Amino acid sequence: MAGRRPSSIGGRTCNRRSSVETFGEEVVTEVETPVLPPYDFIPNPSSNGGLMNAVKSLSNEQLRGGKVFIGTPGVATNEWAGVAEKNNIAKRLKDECDSVPVWVEDDTFEAAYAHFCKQILWPTFHYTLPTRNGLEHEHEGFACYRELNKRFAQAIVDEYKEGDIIFINDYHLLLVPEMVREKLPHSKICFFLHIAWPSSEIFRCLTARTHILKGMLGADLVGFQTQNFARHFRQTVSRILQLEATPKGIQIDGRGGFVTVATFPIGIDVKSLNKRRAQPDVAEWVEKLRSRYEGKKVVVGRDKLDSIKGVRQKLLAFEIALHEHPDLIGKVVLLQVALATTEENEEVAAATDVVSRINNKYSTLTYQPVVFLHVQDITFCQYLALLTIADAFLATSLREGMNLTSHEFVICQEVKHKPLILSEFTGTYSSLRACIGINPWNTKQVADAIYKAIMMDEGEAFERWKDLRRQVMAQDAQHWIQSLLGRLERAHIDQQRRNNLFVPRLEIGQSEWRASKSRLILLDLEGTLMRDDPLLDYAKGFEVPEEVINVLYQLTEDPKNRVYVLSGKGTQDLTKVVESVPRVGLVAENGCAVMYAGSAPHEHPLHISDHYSHKGAPKSWTSLVAGINMSWRDPVIEILRYFTERTPGSWLEDRGASILWRFWSEGFDEKTAQHNKDFLWARRQAAEVQNLIYDSLGERFSLRIIPGKTSFLIMPKNTSRASAIQHYNTHLLHPFGLGSFDLVVCIGQDDNLFAFINSLDLPFAPITCTSAGHSGDMQHGHNSHSVGVGSEANYYVNGPKDVYDSLYDILAFRGRDQKWGVPAMVDV
Missing domain, CATH: 3.40.50.2000 (Glycogen Phosphorylase B;)
Incomplete structure (x- = not known):
């Protein structure tokens, strides 16, 4: 919260604006002190009254620990405020106003506020050009802006107590959420922007654009006044940081989590x-x-x-x-x-x-x-x-x-x-x-x-x-603060639940496996059953690795198993899998099409006791996007071809209901990529084309753009691997009753699918396992894993080799039973 305040002390006058984490008080006149003339505190008449009234409306029952307001004092201090004076003012502010002052040198404050905030950020966020003076001093202004934000972050950290809610307001403090998150990783942080947020085309002109976006994404919740502002923010993050933006927020790659982005229109008291x-x-x-x-x-x-x-x-x-x-x-x-x-x-x-x-x-x-x-x-x-x-x-x-x-x-x-x-x-x-x-x-x-x-x-x-x-x-203001804090609580709990999970390496118990009479096995192809090599596939065409065929064939040999392979590849490529393993089921294009498990089109997926025959009519694909307007494909392909001609080494893959653009075909290394001018050029091209497609076609056709490190995928918005399995559950299981499967095993990298599987009420607890990565502990042989990417999975494996080891372990259960007989008693 920030307010402009003409302030006076000792007969001098100055105009200062206080960029405030919650609220600042003005030093004016009364009370005895050995080093200061009499002074008193009065509220700032130009502050954000709606914010102040909203925060003050929170009852003691809602905030049992009370409230602490952090902000700058609002007066020039270099000439008169030494250590003793600052301590005196800070003590009275804390005792009388529940406020903590942030002390900043006058020239630092002036450069941060008057130059960077008012001459760079303010005009840019409101679709006008920064001032000439602001541009001339932009780098110095940003350095002071960073320092001001650092002082605020440290003041918050010093005041923080376990369980506190940290509520950061407005464009003066955009870097504070990340700074606080680094020192208080488990704290509850909300950032709310009271002014407009511009389109990505405007925001990308800012020199400090990356720092600002990363700073804001340190929060659990980022709030805006309108849906348009929130949409512009998500699109800007996707375009500049190459992170996946969803209607609910931003998926963070590095620290794994999810930043909720939502709208909370403020009102009056x-x-x-x-x-x-x-x-x-x-x-x-x-x-x-x-x-x-x-x-x-x-x-x-x-x-x-x-x-x-x-x-x-x-x-x-x-x-x-x-x-x-x-x-x-x-x-x-x-x-x-x-x-x-x-x-x-x-x-x-x-x-x-x-x-x-x-x-x-x-x-x-x-x-x-x-x-x-x-x-x-x-x-x-x-x-x-x-x-x-x-x-x-x-x-x-x-x-x-x-x-x-x-x-x-x-x-x-x-x-x-x-x-x-x-x-x-x-x-x-x-x-x-x-x-x-x-x-x-x-x-x-x-x-x-x-x-x-x-x-x-x-x-x-x-x-x-x-x-x-x-x-x-x-x-009104009360509804605004209640809604915002309620959403923050939910976002923080969800994030902490993910971050704090300790997940063991995958182990499938023999007892549960033997006792289950019907099993659904869901396996991701890329990154789980095989390492993806897009350049080789592009040059020679997709070939199914022999090890994939072998393990799938053996899994489908067990009549109790229904096995589905989930992939982003198109139906033409995946048909090669079923040619070698007729009984396997397939989900193509991340949920756009499904081929049901079984050896013939007449075989219903629930007939799990049937023994399959490799003979009969070929299976066919069922489209899950049949009712969706697909006329977006031609203009998207035209746009991508235009950018492909101008981006060396790039190509597009028309998979049918989805289209992938690969903008970098060489090996990717996070450290060296940032210094590779060819890669940086390709990534800028990718950002441009994503923005162009989203602006011209995204909303009209409800498209979802999923960015990756060297590619991005365009597909219908409400389609996913999770939705394909939900379709399977709803349309194929319900007619015969829930619980048709005793056990579900899901190994892959789709958190939404893990969440759905974990929610199923089955005789045996679902087994969900991520193959998306592991912590450094694994290289030292630790057998448990702190899921840094915030996975919903209950277990983890370390790449395809671990996947095959686990799958062959469960195949060995059946082999031993066939050789020595089924146990007379199962311990479940």
């Missing part, structure tokens, strides 16, 4: 606002303003005088409204409150020019069309009075995270029920749909909206206001 509205000063100002503008309609606006707030566009639109609707002249006043900002810009001059032109043209002795208040801010009571007497509220932001002023206007209109004119580029617009929506760049449309609002009949205005109020009341 309605109860607190109503208390302020009931103050006598508000009623007094309401009467004064009604008297002052009696007989006139007042359109109110309140914005920071920042280019993204669209103040100039608002004034131009009002000028057009007066020109095109002369009946408004002398009857309608635009009262614009323009709050000063800390950064230097040309907005004041630009806006003042338009105001002067309008007033010079349309003013009379008794009428001034535009009242432009920009020299001094109004009090909060005056602001509430303005919202109360307004005949319309006009917000023309060119890009904005939320715009809670519109919420406050709705609550203040409980008597007049006047309309809200709201830019479609605000986060608020998506929920307050009963407003009059506008494109602020279309000044003619805005002018028409002003006229419509002024002329709207009371019935329509009341109906619109009722809907707006319902949304504001439902989406």
Whole structure:
């Protein structure tokens, strides 16, 4: 949370903004101390009030350990604050305000906030160009920004107690989540961005883009105001960091986990606002303003005088409204409150020019069309009075995270029920749909909206206001904080459950295996039964390794087994498997098609006691994407061919319902790849083409793009290996009753499939085993494994050799039984 505060101590004044983990207090004046004049603390009037009210609304029962707010003090300190002074202030802040100060040198703070935050991040996140001054000092600014974030992270670590919730807010502290995670790996971390998040095409221009994204991904939960912002973030991470983005978040390769990404539109504290509205000063100002503008309609606006707030566009639109609707002249006043900002810009001059032109043209002795208040801010009571007497509220932001002023206007209109004119580029617009929506760049449309609002009949205005109020009341600050912390709790528990599991090497007990009368065996092909060699397959075509055929043939010889091989390869390649092992079942293209286990098409998968015959009609594939619009394939292939021509060593694989693009054909090594200019070029090409496909076709056709280290796969969104097995369970098992299999063994690398298998209620506990990797302990012979990649599996194996050892162990059970006979008693 951050707030701009003009502060004073010892007679000096400065303008500083405090980038705050939760809240900072301002040093002003009183109390005895040997080294400081009397001082006291007052709340920052320019802070994020919605955030503060939301956090303060949490009860002691919900946060039994209380709350600690961490932030900068908000005043220049180099000239007067030594160790003794800082200790004095820190002690009083902790005792009186539950706050911890972060001390930063003045020049470091200035470079971090005034240069990097306000001249680089702020404009970029709002789709405008960074300032020239900001670009000239970008590297120095980022170094100071990193240092500021480091100080915050250390302050959090110093204050942290087991079980604490760490709630980090806004763009001033984007690096803090990762810094805290490195020192507190099991802590509960939430990051919420209050401003907009730009498209990947804009964000990728930032020099520090990788540092920022990795910094944010240190959190368990990353929250945004709108679905669009969250979608842009997921797409940006996928494009720049080459991580898989899902609708629920980001899959992290390195530390294995999953970062939840979700939307939590913030609201206002309605109860607190109503208390302020009931103050006598508000009623007094309401009467004064009604008297002052009696007989006139007042359109109110309140914005920071920042280019993204669209103040100039608002004034131009009002000028057009007066020109095109002369009946408004002398009857309608635009009262614009323009709050000063800390950064230097040309907005004041630009806006003042338009105001002067309008007033010079349309003013009379008794009428001034535009009242432009920009020299001094109004009090909060005056602001509430303005919202109360307004005949319309006009917000023309060119890009904005939320715009809670519109919420406050709705609550203040409980008597007049006047309309809200709201830019479609605000986060608020998506929920307050009963407003009059506008494109602020279309000044003619805005002018028409002003006229419509002024002329709207009371019935329509009341109906619109009722809907707006319902949304504001439902989406208040308390609902926001409760939703956010609830989601954080779930995300953190899930992540810790994965990270803390100690998983043993795969062992399948003889007793369970012998006692089970029907078994389902699911085996991944690539990375589990065989090591994938894409270059060899591309050059010579896919050939099924002999060892794969041998083990599958022996597994399918047991009539109690149903064996399925799961693969990303297409049906043409996988048909070669069934030609050698007729009884095996296949799942192709990561779940896009299935060939059921059994030797003939008439043999139902549940007839597990049947002995197979290798004769009969050939088996056929069943498509699991038959009802999906596949017309995306041709344009995707065209795009990929274009990039293939421009990326040496790349090729595409048209697998049927999915398409893979391999952008790097040589061996991949994580350390050397970062210094290989050819690989870096190929990876940039891959990022470009993924972004192009997603932007042009992804949402329209519900496509899923799965990035890998040297390739990426494009396929229908709701299709996976897990969904294919769920289809098998739902459509083929249910008619004959659940529990048709006594035991399920699944060895592979698909966590979603592991989670589904583990949820099945079977006579014997499912055996799920990951072949995705292992910790360094294995090379020293340790027989247990801490799953660093956050696997849902109950066991692990170390590559194909371990897989074959385990499979031949269970095949040996049957061999011994056939040779020596089945035990008279099974110990289960």
